[in-house]
Amino acid sequence: MAIVTQDPGLVQGCGCPVFVANESGQQKRLVLMLARILGGNVHDLENGVFIICKH
Amino acid sequence: MQSYGTVILAGIVAGFINRWVLLRYDYRHYPTYPHGHITHLALGFIAASLGAVAIPAITEPDWVAVTFLALAAQQFREIRDMERKTLSSLEEHKLITRGHDYIEGIARVFEMRNYLVILTALVTAGVAHLWGWQLALVAGPLMIYGTTKLMSGSTIGEIASIEPAEVSFDGALLKVADVPMMNVGLKAARDKIMSEALAVLIHPFDDEGRLTLQSPGQRMAIIHDVTSILGAKVDIGETELLPMARMHADKGYLALFIVPNEPDMDVLMEMIKRVPVLESARSSTLKSYWGRKAAD
Structure with missing residues (x-):
């Protein structure tokens, strides 16, 4: 449903919105907001990229 | 030989009590709906009546009545469908769902319980007819106990x-x-x-x-x-x-x-x-x- 990253270079060719955050705190806030707005689950790819999915 | 009134009464009472016993309210949250209880008790009463009147119909013998009883027993198939529909429609708005397998299992059990009620009523009425109502007092509880044991499947x-x-x-x-x-x-x-x-x-x-x-x-x-x-x-x-x-x-x-x-x-x-x-x-x-x- 959405991808949140600090480094846009880590995400390529995807069909869903990518949100770029400036720093870690803002990224976590963005992830939480998107998860609650979209009703999805947050998954941490552990490379600084978070994805929000609907299961 | 007992009068048909006593035979039918013995069958209906045993069958109805059997349905009541099988309709336990338990922690699985089903059936928690009072209207659901009434529906199942009413259907249980009908099932018990069918089983009970079968004995006089056979001994008379009134084959038209027996044929109609067989036709009436077919109606209990509807119960499985009714349970499945009710539980499936409730499922849509549950956070944690039962799953279709569980619903199908519950629906099947509810249908089968009515056939067991018919069997209990039939056997109890038969015993009352052949050996008197005193023995029906023994046969009824035995059948109820037997069907309760039969219905308890294995657990995890x-x-x-x-x-x-x-x-x-x-x-x-x-x-x-x-x-x-x-x-x-x-x-x-x-x-x-x-x-x-x-x-x-x-x-x-x-x-x-x-x-x-x-x-x-x-x-x-x-x-x-x-x-x-x-x-x-x-x-x-x-x-x-x-x-x-x-x-x-x-x-x-x-x-x-x-x-x-x-x-x-x-x-x-x-x-x-x-x-x-x-x-x-x-x-x-x-x-x-x-x-x-x-x-x-």
Whole structure:
């Protein structure tokens, strides 16, 4: 449903919105907001990229 | 020889009590609806009447009546459909669903109970007709006891052992013992899981048990029964804390985790033991010729 990253270079060719955050705190806030707005689950790819999915 | 009035009365009373006994209100939250109780008691009464009047119809003999009774018994097929529809429509708005396998099992049981009621009424009325109402007083309770025993299927406690397990995180990956469960991205959710989650490992006793636990429907039934007692800290749109059961594909055991409202490990383990083994999930394929060949 959405991808949140600090480094846009880590995400390529995807069909869903990518949100770029400036720093870690803002990224976590963005992830939480998107998860609650979209009703999805947050998954941490552990490379600084978070994805929000609907299961 | 008793009068037909006594014979029919004996059959109806035994059959109706049988339906009442089988319609226990239990912790699985079904049926909790008072109207559902009335529906099933009324249908149970009709089933008992059918069984009871069959004896006078046969002894008379009135074959037209017997044919009509056989036709009337067909109506009980509708019960399975009625239960399935009711439970499926309720399912749409549940946070933790029963699953279609469990619903199908419940619907089948409700249909079968009416046939057992007919059998109880028939046998009790038959005994009253042949040997008098005094013996019907013995036959009725015996039939009720017999059908109650017949209806109690096996449970998870009979096919597997349950032990408490540790919840841990490998980075964002939630693990129960050595079974990876899911990726939890939010730190708040990870902290909550670490402080409040309960987890168990369900070890099947044999390969048949492993196949049963592998069925997703059986796992949903386990999760549903457990959460109906312990509750789960899940809300609409916040599904990180949804209870989950995953199998270790190589070692064959099932890991289950839940963030309950009532954190009580003993109750959790007891509830899992009492979950019925679903008919659709019960495996006997390994007992067949080719199953034995495959398992050796």
